Amino acid sequence: MLPGAVHVSASKVIHCCHCGGPVRVSTRAISVSCPHCHQRVALESVVVRGPYSGRSLITCGDVLIEETGRVTVPVRAQNVTVHGIIKAPVVAIDTLNVASSGRIFGDVQAGRLNVADGGSVAGACRIVSSPRPSPAQQADGPARPAPVEAALPSTLPTTQHGSSAPVLRPVPHNPVRRPRGV
Numbered sequence: 466m467l468p469g470a471v472h473v474s475a476s477k478v479i480h481c482c483h484c485g486g487p488v489r490v491s492t493r494a495i496s497v498s499c500p501h502c503h504q505r506v507a508l509e510s511v512v513v514r515g516p517y518s519g520r521s522l523i524t525c526g527d528v529l530i531e532e533t534g535r536v537t538v539p540v541r542a543q544n545v546t547v548h549g550i551i552k553a554p555v556v557a558i559d560t561l562n563v564a565s566s567g568r569i570f571g572d573v574q575a576g577r578l579n580v581a582d583g584g585s586v587a588g589a590c591r592i593v594s595s596p597r598p599s600p601a602q603q604a605d606g607p608a609r610p611a612p613v614e615a616a617l618p619s620t621l622p623t624t625q626h627g628s629s630a631p632v633l634r635p636v637p638h639n640p641v642r643r644p645r646g647v
């Protein structure tokens with residue numbers, strides 16, 4: 466934390482890394498209790514150098530995997546930046562950044578995904594704009610045909626009555642035909 470950088474907004478809204486609910490926290494807090502799921506929400510940012518030996522890597526702060534970092538447990542954080550290697554699923558509630566040296570062997574879910582040239586993600590990618598997608602939107606059912614937006618209107622005001630003019634005339638300028646006097 467930079468000295469003197471305390472006059473920014475005193476609170477911010479984060480999304481609980483357990484339930485996804487919005488939580489207003491002080492910018493200087495290191496953990497809060499989520500009002501939605503009542504779990505402890507760690508807010509510290511974590512930097513991983515070398516092999517990570519913890520059982521899980523879950524924080525509502527940010528996670529930075531340095532080039533030497535090796536993580537084999539699931540990662541869940543607000544923003545995840547990967548310069549090293551993760552061999553586990555990764556969830557970034559906000560943004561997942563995979564640097565050119567970064568490699569992820571596992572499924573990822575993020576609000577935004579940035580992969581630099583050379584970076585790789587070997588797994589399924591799910592980009593979700595909302596931290597709490599509704600189950601209906603996430604159902605993996607058969608894709609329903611979307612309504613065709615550009616459907617031709619079936620009630621064109623055709624003026625076919627009586628005007629059986631041949632249509633083979635080359636008409637360079639197609640004047641606007643107005644239905645006359647009906």
Ligand SMILES: [Zn+2]
Binds near residue numbers: 481486501503504
């Ligand atoms: Zn929660």
